[in-house]
Amino acid sequence: MHIDTVARAGQSPDTSQPYAELGMKDDEYARVRAILGRRPTSAELAIYSVMWSEHCSYKSSKAHLRQFGEKVPASAARTLLVGMGENAGVVDIGQGYAVTFKIESHNHPSYVEPHQGAATGVGGIVRDILTMGARPVAVMDALRFGPVDAPDTRRVLPGVVSGISFYGNCLGLPNIGGELGFDPCYTGNPLVNALCVGVMRHGDIKLAQAPGPGNKVVLFGSRTGPDGIGGASVLASASFDDASQAKRPSVQVGDPFLEKLLIECSLELFAADLVVGIQDLGAAGVSCATTELAAAGTGGMRVALDRVPLRDPRLTPEEILMSESQERMMAVVEPGKLDAFMSVCAKWDILATVIGEVTDVSPEEAERGGRLVMTWHGETVVDLPPRTAADEGPVYQRPYARPGYLDALNADDAVGLPRPVRGAELRGDLLRVLSSPGIADPSWVTSQYDRYVQGNTVLAVPHDAGVVRIDEETGLGIALATDGNGRYTKLDPYTGTQLALAEAYRNVAVTGARPLAVTNCLNFGSPEDPGVMWQFAEAVRGLADGCLELDTPVTGGNVSFYNQTGDTAIHPTPVIGVLGVHDDVSRRIASGFGTAGAAVVLLGETDDEFGGSAWARVVHDHLGGLPPRVDLAAERALGALMAEAARDGLVDAAHDLSDGGLGTALAESVLHGTVGARVVLPGDPFAALFSESAARALVAVRPGREEDFAAACRRHGVPATDLGRTTGTSLVIEGAFADGPIRLSADELRAAYEGRLVADTER
Template identity: 70%
Template sequence: MAALDTVVSAQSDPDRGQPWAELGLKSDEYAQIREILGRRPTSSELAMYSVMWSEHCSYKSSKVHLRQFGEKVTDEMRAPLMVGMGENAGVVDIGQGYAVTFKIESHNHPSYVEPYQGAATGVGGIVRDILSMGARPVAVMDPLRFGPLDEPDTHRVLPGIVAGVGGYGNCLGLPNIGGEAIFDPTYLGNPLVNALCVGVMRHEEIHLAKASGAGNLVVLYGARTGGDGIGGVSVLASETFDAGADGKGGPAKRPSVQVGDPFQEKLLIECTLDLFKEGLVVGIQDLGGAGLSCATSELASAGDGGMRVHLDRVPLRDSSLSPEEILMSESQERMMAVVEPAKAERFLEICERWEVDATVIGEVTEDGRLVIEWHGEVVVDVPPRTVAHEGPVYQRPFARPSWQDALQSDAAEALPRPGSGEELRETLLRLVGSPNLCDRSWITDQYDRYVLGNTVLAQPEDAGMVRVDEETGLGVALATDCNGRFAKLDPYAGAQLALAEAYRNVAVTGARPLAVSDCLNFGSPEDPDVMWQFAEAVRGLADGCRELGVPVTGGNVSLYNQTGDTAILPTPVVAVLGTIEDVRRRVPTGFGPGQTVLLLGTTGEELSGSEWAHVVHGHLGGLPPRVDLAAEQALAAFLAEAGAAGLLGAAHDLSDGGLAQALVEAALRRGVGVRVAPEGDPFVALFAESAGRALVAVDPQDEERVVSLAGEHGVPVTRLGATTGQGDDAALEVEGSFTVPLAELRAVWATTLPAALGG
């Protein structure tokens, strides 16, 4: 067994070789660590710096751009913010003394390596982030991206990822109320698994991650620490995947993926909420990426600046683990709390009642140092801020790609189009059954969407909605969206279109958009083309949030989503949260019989980046749809007012697949037929993907009032037609072009995923 590497030995043996490169550090980063410490780091210190300075934990390539989210915020945007960026999750005031915390994060690379556990622990990690703010988690969502549906590797990762998301969330008893499942060749070998959680609390129940009060105790509680996930996501998410012989690749480093235990997490949740209820917690931090390295350094640096930890007290599942491995382990279902000595006994009693292991492993100090001992020997003695918050910051070079102009000049508007009614009918059916537009029930039926009894809307609705207060009906709605093809064509506009779509999806339910979280998934930051995409997307999102008046409360950056030289489509996933005063006034997507169907917004000949171009022609080129955020804001204000007044029988946003897809989904939702006569070129009317549009169905007696209210908000209205009733004869009819029975539509729409994946 190698001799213990202590601070004393680091001072007496300054030239010992160390595996800094193998741990993912650059030579100048290793030199910077030596300069900070005034000596070489111990092996334990090196382990801590390597995981905390990884791309996943430190945001070293993205910090300079992410500052815009704070710099471009206005006083109006700050108004609902109770906790902003920098904590485990943002917190917003939703009224009536309630606050909501929500956040979206990635678990991409671990889910490629081990799909089930990678996805499951992604859900577990985001749930603990929400819990650590003092909130009860109430729902989750899962935006997913995969390679082509017919690829063998998609068949390997997709079932495991879906089972992991469902298995963990279902066991926790949390409803999965929304998400996405998108297929594109660039995600082959690099699927995206983004996970969102939302939690609810009273204003006075907010908790923060800080270790304050010299003499207070540091308690580690939850699962024991094991060898699973050593390095874990902090290393996996900071590496480009190398293309192998089969072109699909794998990570250059394969530390073991974390293993989740949702039943342990459920106990941890209830235990923690009881600890909060009795006022036993001064500060709290979950153990996710970078494990103890993160929890100790972040708590110390955000508090009074000092902590002493006795690492040999950490309960282990594997007694052979070295200090370095314990510090790097990302074993799941663990939390760290700062507790006053007088309250420690009660803290431990509550943990014992919930059968949750809890151990006092240290104390808060006021010397400004993070000191970690192993059996009486000091193995770490560092300024905690240098580990947690003052790592390297890179101004990565970026430039508009040389191929961008050619890409944008290759417009889809010039592609051959269907002309006859029969050709339009065939195009509709082909799109309806395509992987990105088909029924998602194969996935969503594996999730419990209604557990806890507060789910108001869930898949396949445009947004998920949960009730917060039973008496008043106060609720929140959430949606996640991103069209990576639009972002490839124009990252600035693409990020704004993702924001606009999520904003609109929340609005069509009758909720008022309030705040944003984001998960920015991109390729390697060492590629100037990718960094340009990232910089433009962040700029677009920050500018868009400012114009819409919704703050970014926090989020996640996931870089190195790249296999060999092939980067994923730039995928800035945007989550929007909105509030609704009374969930009984929610607006569903499905048509009812005897309703008038109206189109809100303006349709242009905008086909580049569309599903039609993608599915029919395998084409990507041109400019994405025009962004008009003022129009989006006006549309959302109208939808909220009309919904609250009970004027809308149904509402559905127009996005992927255009008007045709919205009509199909609204008709199939309740099996209600519809007859429409769109204006102008039927092909453009049906398949263009212009933004800022929604489909609404209203009772005929309310039509005049709805049109008048839309006019007051400056929202254009076009009367499309009417619903035609339910039954065996129900159909989608486009006057003068074609008719398709709903039974035929459903057969095409519902069979794609089961036929490909089984069951």
């Protein structure tokens, strides 16, 4: 076999290399040659191509993401234990516990091979949490597809759902919530965003670093195979075209049963203090793990690639470096603890192999970025400064400009759309909105996930946020929600992103939790399009400003570019995850009406706001105008009120108002509970039912606690409007319409809510 060694590279500077096919630009390749002082070997080219890919290096987004480190909320100093830059952020939740959580995309692989793409997306985010030293305790997913009845959706959706359920269920991790959306813009570009949360004690935090010259570099877990070569790093760094489905070999293949063993093995290694640095192998595989560990340690490492256990002995060094085979980890281990490390791995039947060691570097080498040397059967095939690959990739100041179409889009306001007036018309529109994909019952999907495994799930789908108990004795727990609205962000990316943040914050708050921290997955089209780059810049600015005002630091996240087919990009879709804390999960608030005679109260102010609304989309297939106004001070006040209401037992149920407005919230509160309601709409019945004004929630106040709750609303400055009472089993809506009340039995609501998604996906 002909191997391209460092010596040969120095003697053949004019050898043609396939850097363009690996996604590198001419100037990037020229810079690699300048760093090395020669042409790269094939193995070195593999490392730089994947490490400098958009997916791994954030080269188009770094300039904007720095705002999260510049606009730091005051609470970060108190709660943030590990911030951006590691595999996941870590926050203090009290009582000596810490929580790590993160959301990432696996969009393109999930289109190419839906089941494995989604499954390995779950596996990858779980390992990110594991490498922080935490035990993974729950997962969530935020999914978006094309029209529910489109052939593309019928191919991709079932595979994605089966992949998520297969991997998560086999790991024994409850899936506690997320989102399911449909829009034509996601045809051919589904979004599969996976979140994982883990728990640890403060002293258990692990970092991705390789300190200590002489320490051993150990690869443990699965053998390395040809699956996933250039997978996430390459697939996620280019736009799709007609050949995309031919890229199946670039999609990783997962084994959740091996990952379960790897989790337990790793946690035992951590508990025994047998590792000094740890990194999972996900996107970019061995290339990423070695360069990042070395760059964060002494800057030196020597690796023998021929020691890497293989499933296919024909793999070349560059293929080994680019393989994204799953269920693999890399640890840095002190020589004196190596036998104990290997013993633990053997106990769990985990293959572990020493493939190298940490080396010291001279001051001159350190100045140049350290030294990573890799050999293949004694021949040197890599000799490069690891920091130049891991930390010093290209940073682009991409040109951006507000798209010209926005003026016309914003001028096309939904205020001009025909509105229903009579009760029968309002009733019909409410049922249409309730049955629309994205609002309709998602249980065809979520029923395939195990929500209650491990026995610590307190709330899950269909409630507004997932709630997990952390400490059985005290009741300490966490709440998590993810939200995003591409329609809002298309109309105004700054405001739309803040609305996504506000909705996730509100969904956590209405359970009674205190929102604490934020993660994000920013899904956009090509950064080479100035209009898309403007959307991204505005979204990041909106999120940074919003987190500063809500006092919720960003702990980390993911950028997913090139979500487009040809020149057609998806709606800009930032998905925001918010983590909150419950001091006692027994006082959490569910979303369904469960007590007869409770006062039904609307919190917040309702304005005539229909830009990007569900009503405009479902009834008129319309997108235009401006999204609802953001009032983050009102969101904070609402959150503080709900935390007090939960603590003092004032509220029996609570549901945020978002997609579909009050009408949808009322219907879901009836469907998710055991009691109906009779309410009177204030003012214009249409606006009252369908407006999507933010900073609002629907609550059912416990009988006998009405005055206490009203006093709490006054203290927090939250407007409260009495609508009626919970009663019976039907939803009865009265208001200023001449043809009598709207009456909807629970059976009618259920038929509209539960029928559509199942019918379309099983057609």
